[in-house]
Amino acid sequence: MSGLIKADASDRRLVRAAWTAAGALLAIGLLVGARTELDYRRQAARQVEVQADILAASASAALAFDDRQALREYVDGLRVNPSLASAAIYDASGRAVVTIYRERAGPPPARAGVVGTRADGRRIRVLRPVAERGERLGTVYMETAPESWADMLSRHAGLGLLTVMAFLLLSVVTAAAAQLQARAAQLILANARLREEMDARGKAEEALRQSQKMEALGQLTGGIAHDFNNLLQVVHGAFELIRRRPEDAVKVAAWSVNGLQAAERGASLTRQLLAFSRSQKLELRPFVVGGLIGDMRELLTRTLGSEIALAVDLGDGETPVLSDRTQLELAVLNLAINARDAMPEGGLLTLTTKIVSVAAGDPLLEAGEYVELSVVDTGVGMSPAVMERAFDPFFTTKGVGKGTGLGLSQVYGVARQAGGAARIAAGLGGGTVVSLFLRSSTATPEGPQAPSPQPAVLAPAEGRTVLVVDDEAPVRDLVCETLRMLGYRVLEADSGAQALAILETEAPNLMLCDFAMPVMNGAELALLARRRRPDMPIVFASGHADTAAVEAALGGQAQILRKPFNLETLAETLARLLG
Amino acid sequence: MGLAAVWLAMAADARAQEPTLELAVKATYLYKLAPFVTWPATVLGDPTAPLAICVQGVDPFGAILDRAVAGQGVGSHPIQVRRLARIDAHSGCQIAFVGGSPAQSAAQALAQVDEAAVLTVTGEAATPRDHGIVHLRLVGGKVRFSIDASQAEESGLAISSKLLALAVQVKR
Structure with a gap:
């Protein structure tokens, strides 16, 4: 902005300089013109003087001896000079002896005046003495016709035209520069205004985005909370009923199906969230x-x-x-x-x-x-x-x-x-x-994945030991309980460090570990565990969406159980790895 | 005395013959010629030396000449009029009007100053053989002159071309 103002000031100076130059040019043009005119007149006067001197010199004898015919001849010779208006020769007593003149100019004075040159307006009058050996014999008079305006103009036309053109050019350039300057100033103003408007608009948009984000977040959390509350209501109710009436096996079975379905819908809801967040890898x-x-x-x-x-x-x-x-x-x-x-x-x-x-x-x-x-x-x-x-x-x-x-x-x-x-x-x-x-694809289509055969789920797990690592006790307890129900011997650890300590003394057939754990995550634990038990399969349980990140941390053949998982999935995975 | 009487009578005759105006013009011509003639450096060397106009023999001008030259000069030289019966190379004349007289005829006078730097002037009275360097005569009622340029040269005089241009006749 300050740069623009500076540029503006220097522009102003340039315009002023251009106007000054134009004025100077005009003044110089006038001066040169006047000087040329003066020179020209001086020279013209000098020329007339020389002519008069020549006439005086050649006429001296004729004047001395009063040879009017000769004088007339001398003077008549001057008629060929178009710029001469009149001429006269006076004798020593000042009387006009011979005169010539053009109609327009009028006759020369009847008596000789004082010797000298008088430029009066555009005409020149010259009086020169006629003398021989210092003997004054008379006077010669010459007067030029006034120079025509056209001649004078044509004499000054070149310089005048040049000066006027240069002046005009400078004026045009200066005017254009001034206009540009004004336009630039307007642009600067407009630019500043635009910038302010853009800033204001940016702030407004930012505020709008923020409020929209908050609104969306409110909608999302409200919706999710509502859905989950409903599901939790079902799950909660089912467990409540089961706790109160554990002896009614038929009812318990029905209530547990209700609870499981609600949980399944919750899982589906989170899948939907994850799909939206694009964190879940599409298969x-x-x-x-x-x-x-x-x-x-x-x-x-x-x-x-x-x-x-x-x-x-x-x-x-x-x-x-x-x-x-x-x-x-x-x-x-x-x-x-x-x-x-x-x-x-x-x-x-x-x-x-x-x-x-x-x-x-x-x-x-x-x-x-x-x-x-x-x-x-x-x-x-x-x-x-x-x-x-x-x-x-x-x-x-x-x-x-x-x-x-x-x-x-x-x-x-x-x-x-x-x-x-x-x-x-x-x-x-x-x-x-x-x-x-x-x-469309050219690959052979697959049907829906066939559910695992029921017998695999119930495959005997006798004598097999599973190390379960999870920092969250409720989840860990539930998984351990499920595994025990399936017939596995279960070792529990609430951290990577504890799991490694157990591995020092025990040799489990498989390790099932949570991925996201404080201090040492699943991947780090797996690395250290592999050193001790290279052949032990490791299964990661992850509620986290980023499958790719988990795979990148664990290498390609990582076994991942996506939370929440059901009993069948758990049993099938373990049976497959241990089979 | 008798001679003088005759001379005077002749002079009176001459005056009677020529109108006064013409004489006055001729008288002024005598000194007006001077600026157009250049004498040798030995003559008129002193800037204040008088320029002598001599009238030899019969003087047709009389007082007219004296009046004409009164107050006149040629450059810095004053004009002096001398009337002489006879002239020769040593008479000290720069311009000599040769009128001729029984004492010295025009021809004799001209012969005397033949080799001297004297501008001889003759008038109508002179016979054609006895013309001076400048010979005054009437042409169409006006006093004009002819010039003997070769004689002027012999006399060591330079005559201005302006004067020559004005002459009705120039003998070379």
Whole structure:
């Protein structure tokens, strides 16, 4: 800013200097012109004097001897000079002897005046003596015709034109510079104003973002808290009933199923959160979307309730897509739930699949074949403003505690992470169409992973020892209890250090350790444990989302049990590793 | 005396013959010639030396000449009029009007100053053979002159070309 002001000041000085130069130029031009004019007149006068002297010299004898004819001849000779207006020769007594003159100029004076040169305006009058050997014989008179303005102008035209042009040029340049200067000053002002506005706007936007973030966080935490409270209510209630009526085996079994289902839904909720945070690695495998829809049909019917009819139109044949089957199931379920909420009076939900070809130049998708999965409802539809933000995380139109604002985000995340896209459009007769584009694959499709055979779970674990390392006592206790129930001998450690101490004396067949622990984490413990027991399999239990980080810390073949895990998963994993 | 009487009578005749105006003009010519003639350096060496105009023989001017030269000079030289019956190289004349007289005819007078730096002037009365370096005569009612440039050269006189240009005739 100060640099600009300085530049401005120097500009001002430049303009002033230019005006001064223009003035000086004009003054110099005038001076030179005047000087030239004076010189010219002096020279012209001198020329007339010389001419008069010549006349005086040649006329002296004729004057002395009063030879008028000769004098007339001398004077007539002067007529050829166009600049001469009149001439006369006077005798020693001052009487005019011969005169000539042009009509315009008028006759010369009748009597000789005082010798000398008089420049009067643009005419020159010269009186020169006629003398021979110092003997004054008479006087010669000459008068020039006044120089025409045109001649005078043409004499000064070159210099005048140059001066005027230079002056004009300087004026134009100076005016332009002044204009530029004014413009620059305006620009500086405008720039400063713009900067202030930008700053103010930036602050406002920052504040808005902050408030939006807080609002989103509130929505999220509120939604999650609500969902978890509901689930915890179920779990809590189930345990309460079991504690009060432990003897009723049939009821206990039913209550425990309720509790487990609630816990399972909680697990699914956290998976959804993790998928949104994109921390959870998608497991991309080829499968057929039509097959997945077929498998989900019963679940969807139950989710939608009796008021909403379900129509399925599968057109993708056997074309496999590359995606995470579980996540896609969850996405379809999310869309179905959204559709259900959009059709409180009932309606029709249509699921269609078809194969589409995307040409090069699509803003989101690479060229190639895609399977388009569309979920179409006949509900209330979305306003354009809502549609625009529908995929934004935490954006929800449901009341506080009713939705997390993550459903459609998850849908979008699944589609994008598998190299596809998700789009929302208004349905033809109202309602909403959400389409997922999933990249087709050439790999052989896989069916849903077959559940582990029941016998493996109940495989005998007699004589096998498992070292359980976890810093959180409740989790550790539960895992230990489960393992004992499965028939394993269990060693417990609440830290890496304690686990290493146990390894000094004991030789467990397997170590099951938590990944996130204070002081020494699972990976560090595993490194030290491997030195002591190189052959001992190590299984990591991790509730943390970042599978990649865990794998990077442990190396490729790490065995990871994702928390929360159920009894079957635990039993199956251990049986596999120890088998 | 008788001679003188004749001379005077002749002079009176001459005056009677020539109108006064013409004589006055001729008288002024005598000294007006001086600025256009350059004498040798030996003559008129002193800047204040008088320039002598001599009238030899019959004097047609009389007092007219004296009036004409009164107050006049040539450069720094004052003009002196001398009337002589006879002239020769040593008479001290710079300009000599040769009128001729029984005592010394015009031809004799001219012959006397033939080699001297004397500007001889003759008038209408002179016979064609007896013209001085400058011979005054009437042309169309005006007094004009002819110049004998070769004689002037012989006499050691330089005559200004301006004067020559004005002459009705120049003998070279």
